[in-house]
Amino acid sequence: MLPAFVPSGLFRYGFSKKYPARRHFPAPKDLKPTYDVVIIGGGGHGLACAYYLARYHGITNVCVLEKGYLAGGNTARNTAIVRSNYLTPEGVAFYDKSVQLYQELSQEFDYNILYSERGHFTLAHTDAAMRTSRWRAEVNKQLGVNSELIYPEDIAKLCPSLNLSDKVRYPILGALYHPPGSIARHDAVAWGYARGAAEAGVEIHQQTAVTGIIAENGVVKGVQTTRGTVYANKVMQATAGSSSLIAKMAGFRLPIRTIPLQACVSVPVKPFLDQIIVSGSLHVYVSQSSRGELVMGGSTDPYSLYSTRSTLDFKEGLLGHMLELLPMLGELKVLRQWAGMADMTPDFSPIMGKTPVENYYIDSGWGTWGFKATPVCGLTMAHTIATGEPHDLIKPFNLERFANFAQVGEKGAASVGH
CATH class of the missing domain: 3.30.9.10 (D-Amino Acid Oxidase, subunit A, domain 2)
Incomplete structure (x- = not known):
């Protein structure tokens, strides 16, 4: 029996007499003026959210904006460890779901992510x-x-x-x-999500930086980019390393260093x-x-x-x-x-879900543990955006917890950068 994490397509390809080249992503196209959802950040989290929006919610009029190249930020700069041995019940349940999703990704993508226990x-x-x-x-x-x-x-x-x-x-x-x-191959994870999302109709625009957030009366309307203005019903930011800067454009502050x-x-x-x-x-x-x-x-x-x-x-x-x-x-x-x-973040846990700006969502605060959460972040944020209500797994990670003294203390399980 083949291990569950080895894609069957790899064996079919190996024994084939022909090796047709397959383009990973569609050719670049112009930005449309309007989308149902705009995702700021073309790393693992943003791509996974786009993938699950298309797969589970039928939302394909989605645009992923990446200021550099695909998954070239923290996704390309991590050490690719996957685990769920956290300290709090909230953290353990969240990361365990991610491990379960990781174990099936190679088969789901028909693309080997080199997942190795x-x-x-x-x-x-x-x-x-x-x-x-x-x-x-x-x-x-x-x-x-x-x-x-x-x-x-x-x-x-x-x-x-x-x-x-x-x-x-x-x-x-x-x-x-x-x-x-x-451990897993970090770029393969991002490419798998990107390819699946693109095949479903999601647009991925590289070399497209966001320069401003358009909001009226506390409701997000779209984003300004280096390639023009794009309007959207909903916007999500998944910009590790730049979370505070993008949130400031939207008009609110994050408790992040x-x-x-x-x-x-x-x-x-x-x-x-x-x-x-x-x-x-x-x-x-x-x-x-x-x-x-x-x-x-x-x-x-x-x-x-x-x-x-x-x-x-x-x-x-x-x-x-x-x-x-x-x-x-x-x-x-x-x-x-x-x-x-x-x-x-002060409690070493992420900030996910709704923000003070209506229809503007956030996936941030990942510190040193963002890669291992890639699948579960995509799954839960897609649910949250599609339904307008936070997924049960991310309710403890809301932004309001810092004002309500309901922090999720994970420092004992996340104090080393892994």
Whole structure:
């Protein structure tokens, strides 16, 4: 039996005698003057919303506006980890739905997103971290998510590459083990959603920046772009890194700080690390890609900045901790380094749904955990836009919670950039 995440079309293509080229997306066209829905942001979230609007709600008069190239923002700058071992019941239910959707995407798209279950280890180096791991494990179990607290002897069996010596600065006391933890090809996810949406009639316009939001008497009417004015019945923004700037155009403020998040990869080496390793105490995470690269990152930078520059300070701090966990990597070379822009909310949870501007919707505040939520964001925001009412899974993430003191505290499960 073929694994569920391998698209059957890949096998049909491999055994075919002819290989007809298939255009991924229709040829670019002019903007129409009016659309039912305009989506600002051509990353994974915006494309997924467009896809589900067409698939489940029959809304195809949709325009996706991207100021750069398709999925060239944070979607192209993340480290592609998928998991649902969060801390709050609201967060666990939300991300678990996303994992379920991810597991079927390759078949749904007939397009291989390279989804690979690895097992996710959140290492604990202190008694406090062990308590938090136990807490998260119990919340996960209550909601049907496979997570458990394990100890060094079990870690050694599951991940023999890790340094479990007690002769280090931060010995490993245990770990929250989450078997469904996975990685996927980030651009394949975006392209799959984009192709499906385009085939249904959605228009995707690249190199089209939004310069203003048109609103009258508190109701959105359309957007101004570098290619002209476009009117719409409803507008959604899904612009990671620029959320506060776009919201300001619409006339309201967001409780968001935008901070650089850096990562890097090594030169390819033979596969030795099947698992995803995360340490909140060391501010480090690592997995090995299908090409053999070690994909590494850590926490956000300690200051707000609208920039995607990289720093030597980040590499020095990250790689020092990497050598404590995996000391055999001392001679391994770094291949490339990059940064994204993370929109951080006070409670480390997203802001989704309605806004003070009628018919204007928002999908923002994703910090360091936006990629793993791509499918569920598209699904729930499409429902919210089509029906005018927030999907049950995103009701806790409304903007009003900051004024009503109803925050969803996920810092204990999202304090490292993964």
